[in-house]
Amino acid sequence: MDRRTFLGAGAAALSMSMVRPSRSAETLIFYELPTKYMNWGALAAAYEKTAGVSPTLDLKAGSSTALAAMKIEAARPQTNGAFWSLDIAIEAKRSGVTMPYKPRGFDAIPVGRKDPDGHWWAISSANIVIGANTDVLGKRGLGVPQTWDDLLKPEYKGLCSIMEPTYSGTASTFLYGINFIVGGTKADFTPGMRWLKAFAANGGQFRAETMAPRLASGDVGVLIDAEGNTILSKVQGAPVVAVAPAQGVVAVELGMSMAKGAPDVERTQRFFDWLLGTEAQEIIGASFFRPVVTEAMPKTVADQLPRAERLVSLDLDHEALVVTDLKRAFTEIVTRDGDIDAVLERFKLRS
Structure with missing residues (x-):
């Protein structure tokens, strides 16, 4: 073609x-x-x-x-x-x-x-990447974030969103996958949960709706989502870009x-x-x-999709085995500000 x-x-x-x-x-x-x-x-x-x-x-x-x-x-x-x-x-x-x-x-x-x-x-x-509205960021004098850790920086406070992992399959895959991007293992989800808690502490929102239209309209400045949703919005004329962080990405x-x-x-x-x-x-x-x-x-x-320098493979069977407990742990730790170590130990998500 x-x-x-x-x-x-x-x-x-x-x-x-x-x-x-x-x-x-x-x-x-x-x-x-x-x-x-x-x-x-x-x-x-x-x-x-x-x-x-x-x-x-x-x-x-x-x-x-x-x-x-x-x-x-x-x-x-x-x-x-x-x-x-x-x-x-x-x-x-x-x-x-x-x-x-x-x-x-x-x-x-x-x-x-x-x-x-x-x-x-x-x-x-679809690879799960960072989508950014360049108009929203430009008005604040900010560049497009290039790494997952950029989303934890004070300058992006309150600008970032992702769908709620207790309802969205894309977000639950990210909930599981971010752990391996930032150094966790199947036996220990502490690194990933620390990142998620820091994301929330920096004003990151978890939203119970399809969020790509919000990024396109500028209601959201930065969005963690499937790459195609952001690129499709770009083709339709929205001022958005998609970035695959070199730290690694996971696919849903x-x-x-x-x-x-x-x-x-x-x-x-x-x-x-x-x-x-x-x-x-x-x-x-x-x-x-x-x-x-x-x-x-x-x-x-x-050629229009962001190039993933490091695609972190996921074990679907293991993900399915732990995802329910992982979502429960997320709710207690991130939504209710629970203790990471105690909650993960209770759900047997750390060794």
């Missing part, structure tokens, strides 16, 4: 994100397809045009919220499936709220990015699962098949997320 072809495809994808479902479209219920994250608005509009079916958008706020709802509704499932970070998907399988399906293209997904039984599989990924793996007892199995299977097909994967790529079908990402798109 050359640059002109990509720009045409990208413009089409962006314009589709503004299309509302037609009144005649059939509805297919899912948790949580956020309009402003990974350009689900464009994906939903494209699928409606292709199949006459409109996947629901914005029904639940975040991966963890979707899982909590599916647990409550287990006796009478209300959703056909969910889009979430794969650590939450693994937790969902363990909780018994998903059932297996292997969509067309499943066999081509790399090992480690899919459940062998088909309870979950990746459709994309994003994918799908079918709900156990899904009300509409056949239409859900067709939708899942489409998501791994060329049309959907190219829309994801044009939205500056990294499609699991790697050839669907044009070089012209990849």
Whole structure:
């Protein structure tokens, strides 16, 4: 795909994100397809045009919220499936709220990015980076932060935000991953929790909403988020940039699962098949997320993403094993100003 072809495809994808479902479209219920994250608005509009079916958008706020709802509704499932970070998907399988399906293209997904039984599989990924609104920072005479530790400096006090890790899969991945960026281990989450507590002490906010529009509008000066959300806002004209700190970045793996007892199995299977097909994967790529079908990402798109000098790999199974306790520890330590050592020892998150 050359640059002109990509720009045409990208413009089409962006314009589709503004299309509302037609009144005649059939509805297919899912948790949580956020309009402003990974350009689900464009994906939903494209699928409606292709199949006459409109996947629901914005029904639940975040991966963890979707899982909590599916647990409550287990006796009478209300959703056909969910889009979430794969650590939450693994937790969902363990909780018994998903059932297996292997969509067309499943066999081509790399090992480690899919459940062998088909309870979950990746459709994309995104590096978690620093996004900055240059207008907001410029008015304060500040440069764009280049490292995670820059966000702890007094000059950035009150300017930084991230989504709330107890609801957002991207934020929960960062909650887990920052520990390894700043020197922690699987046996000791002290370094990461110290960083998070210092971030909060410097006025860093944890917000229960999709935050990329807030960065684009200037309501937020600095945002920790998936790289694609910031770059897509930049392409749409917002004064924002994305930085991958040389200290290291982690990637959030994003994918799908079918709900156990899904009300509409056949239409859900067709939708899942489409998501791994060329049309959907190219829309994801044009939205500056990294499609699991790697050839669907044009070089012209990849070249606009911030280069990660150090990509810290994460153990998805271990992340899923500890993420619930890690979120509880985060709430006690960061939200309630608890003692780091005592809380981590109680949750067996330090040796």
